[in-house]
Amino acid sequence: MTSAEFISPVQLKEEFQIEGITETSVLRYFATLNAGEFEATAALFAVDGVMRPPFESDIVGTDAIAAYLKQESQNIKAYPNTGIAESLENATIQVQVTGKAQTSWCSVNVLWLFILNQQRQISYTKIKLLASPQELLSLRREN
Numbered sequence: 779m780t781s782a783e784f785i786s787p788v789q790l791k792e793e794f795q796i797e798g799i800t801e802t803s804v805l806r807y808f809a810t811l812n813a814g815e816f817e818a819t820a821a822l823f824a825v826d827g828v829m830r831p832p833f834e835s836d837i838v839g840t841d842a843i844a845a846y847l848k849q850e851s852q853n854i855k856a857y858p859n860t861g862i863a864e865s866l867e868n869a870t871i872q873v874q875v876t877g878k879a880q881t882s883w884c885s886v887n888v889l890w891l892f893i894l895n896q897q898r899q900i901s902y903t904k905i906k907l908l909a910s911p912q913e914l915l916s917l918r919r920e921n
Contacts, residue, residue, distance in 0.1 A: 796875055799861040803898050804873050808856050816851065820844035824899040832907045855880045858890065869896045876908070 794809040803822045810818040820843040823829070829837045829846065837846045858877035866872050873892040878885050887908035895901040 796858045796877075797860040799858075799863060799873060799875060801863060801871065801873055801892075801894060801898065803894060803900055804861070804875065804892055807892070807900065807903075808858050808875075811847070811851065812855050814852070816847035817844050819847055822900050823903075824895055824897070824901045827900050828902045830902075830904040832905055853882050856888070856890075866893070870894060870901070871898075879905075879907075 794805050796805065796808070799805065807819060807822050810816070810822070820840045823840050823843055825840060826838065827840065827843065829843050831837070831846070831850070834846075837843050856877065856879050858875045860877075861873055861875035863871055863873045871894040873890075873894065875890040875892070877888055877890075879888045889906045889908055891902075891904045891906065892900055893902040
């Protein structure tokens with residue numbers, strides 16, 4: 779491991795802030811995602827963690843999440859703005875974060891919903907685009 783690899787996650791955490799959010803795994807999610815460190819992003823999930831991206835089915839497991847992010851998130855930057863966290867049953871935490879996602883061709887308002895397990899790993903996240911139906915249709919990929 780190089781010194782850059784060792785320092786990077788700590789630096790990212792310290793440089794990344796979201797109003798109302800102190801959960802380290804959520805802050806690191808955005809920091810590693812924006813840095814293109816998709817293996818590190820996936821490592822924040824529980825082994826059987828689930829990611830539900832827009833227009834996709836559930837992606838289950840850290841390996842599948844890392845592969846998905848490597849393929850789909852290369853040119854996306856997340857700009858979370860504010861968030862709120864609340865305790866749920868069984869010592870889990872729900873975190874909602876709003877902000878924007880930027881690609882090379884568009885910017886859209888987004889709501890990220892995270893469920894953190896007792897170990898503060900991400901057990902579930904859903905990424906919801908906050909746009910009108912017409913705006914969402916214009917974002918669909920051409921197949």
